[in-house]
Amino acid sequence: NGVEAMKMDDTPRAKSKNLDVLAEFDKSKAKNAANFVVIGHVDAGKSTLMGRLLYDLRVVDQRTIDRYKKEAEKMGKSSFALAWVLDQGSEERARGVTIDIATNKFETDKTAFTILDAPGHRDFIPNMIAGASQADFAVLVIDASTGSFESGLKGQTKEHALLVRSMGVARIITAINKLDTVSWSQDRFTEIKTQISSFLTTAGFLAKNLAFIPCSGLNGDNITRRSTEPAASWYTGPTLVEELDNSEPVNRALTKPLRLTISDVFRGGIQNPLSISGRIEAGSLQNGDALLIQPSSQKCFIKGLEIDNEAVDWAVAGQNVTIHLSGIEEQYVKVGDVVCSPSSPIQNVKEIMCKVLAFEVLVPMSVEVIRGRLSVPGKIEELVGVLDKSSGAVIAGGKGKKKVRVVKPGQLVRVKVTLERGVPLETPGRVVLRSGGETVAAGLLE
Ligand code: GDP
16 A cells, blocks of 8 residues: 555563562662742843752853853853853853753752753743643742832733642742842841732642742852851741752652653664653553553553663653663654553543633634643633632533633633544643644643
8 A cells, every 4th residue: 555564673572570660669769859840030030040059069060150151251241151051052142041941950869850941031931831731849039139029020920820830830939039139138038928928829829838948049048058148147947959858759659550751752773763751750660561652552562761871670750761662663652642551551532621721812712732742633612610719619600600701811711622633631630722823721631
């Protein structure tokens, strides 16, 4: 029929050691893994703060910083040097803004962190959503300098916080930044803390999941070391890094069925013609395991496993892993597909219910449904009900009530969406709805 036979790696799968992976994991004392997203108004100091963190933790060496400093001085923007520590291209440097999500990693004794950097510019909200969809918690950066906190509140501060909440992020660490510009005023700190805390609890965050750190990213006060400024001596709480480390071990769902969304597919390796990578969202796997790829429902085997370019025997939820596959044709393996176990597969569905925050006016309309790297055309079939943002109670629509026909930006709404084809989606999961190249809503599968 003219279709060329696809090449398939049918070499034997890795021999299974039949390990008790959970017991191995316990023995290994592997670190807790946590991903976080950085949010806040443009110019709040997000990039500088994260640059400082990486620099002080010696993730970045002095030579690199010196190089950035020189480059920055040439451009007359010497203060940008720290911000450039975050992985950015020269085009972004020239404009002095962070545009794309740069992933950066650092470790403390307890935790291996990944920063999903989020830029503050309005147009870049889609990137932030991509970050938020993988985040275990968020760091909200506030510019405490006179007037800036106030304009930030009118700007993206609230919008970002609502967005991450609607995506299921439950914990926020607020860095009240640039306190050096207000002589480390405790009153200023308290004023901002009170306002942000009241806003965040109204937005549905629990008070116990909020923390506030007075800091200066530029000077490195209360980031990895306690401030030595005499004016800052009133603060005796944790540094930002200590607070990050306080994060409870992320519920890694180790004992749940295996789920991994493919973020990359590598073809054409000599030893390993077909490999995939992604973060294990739930469960565990080991060499030799049989896998099922959805939506194609094709089975295959694990031929080899790697974490950070090192061969390993097993991997668990929370870890980023590369899997070499055998026994499957490459046409059945795509970015955004879900890897699971044949004994407890994820189902392909053609209809979903989700609870989303609207960014644009929503009516029954065509949308692109996005979950991580998965993207599928669909249609908002029904605006089932408008919900109260803090209690989640239905305030319009619902059984026996007048149908909701239009939803305004900023409203929380339950929607029924039909999909053009069956795709692997299930709860818990974070979804984004896009239309005409714009994000129109984001939230959780129900
Ligand atoms: P972003 O847009 O949130 O990533 O902000 P940047 O990190 O690019 O910082 C914006 C501006 O604020 C830059 O000029 C920084 O040098 C400055 N800045 C950042 N953090 C601090 C701080 O702690 N103190 C002072 N005085 N300035 C800061």
